[in-house]
Amino acid sequence: MFNDFDQVRKWEMYGIVWIIVVGSLLHFIYDISGKSPIIGAFSPVNESLWEHLKLGYFPLLLFSIFEYWFIRHKVNSFFLPKTIGIIAMEVFIVIVFYSYTFFTKKANFIIDISSFILGAIICQLISYRLMKVHINKALDYIGLVLFALIGYAFVYFTFNPPELEIFLDPKTKKYGI
Numbered sequence: 001m002f003n004d005f006d007q008v009r010k011w012e013m014y015g016i017v018w019i020i021v022v023g024s025l026l027h028f029i030y031d032i033s034g035k036s037p038i039i040g041a042f043s044p045v046n047e048s049l050w051e052h053l054k055l056g057y058f059p060l061l062l063f064s065i066f067e068y069w070f071i072r073h074k075v076n077s078f079f080l081p082k083t084i085g086i087i088a089m090e091v092f093i094v095i096v097f098y099s100y101t102f103f104t105k106k107a108n109f110i111i112d113i114s115s116f117i118l119g120a121i122i123c124q125l126i127s128y129r130l131m132k133v134h135i136n137k138a139l140d141y142i143g144l145v146l147f148a149l150i151g152y153a154f155v156y157f158t159f160n161p162p163e164l165e166i167f168l169d170p171k172t173k174k175y176g177i
Helices: 004-032 054-071 079-104 109-131 137-159
Strands: none
Touching: 004 054, 004 109, 054 079, 054 109, 054 137, 079 109, 079 137
């Protein structure tokens, strides 16, 4: 017989697949949309590392909205684990990218895809482990606010990117949308 955390583990594993599939599809949506600014707010608008980090965040956001209603009574916390998970994913991808490009001086599609997949796994495993921990409700809601602020930053910096390397499209040498 399954206990609540077995069911939560299944949801987190489904989340890995969702993030990978939806994130991969999201990569192409901006161009398919005719470069709609509305679509660009949630999908990559150029080849910068920053824009590609959206591929993990927004699929996780959609999955989490749905998942929350099914597991909220089965976990000790939800929002802070999801926030820590997405931060871990994004930091992992950034570290991998800048580590290998430091030596190779160019991006590698296979490494980038692999780090995205591993990042999704890391995100969901961290979320699952932390959902078992009793976290003060106030901290959990702070996690929700932080999660929302991360999303806001993705949208804001698509339209107002600072001139930093992470925001630079290596192909066009331009920033943002």
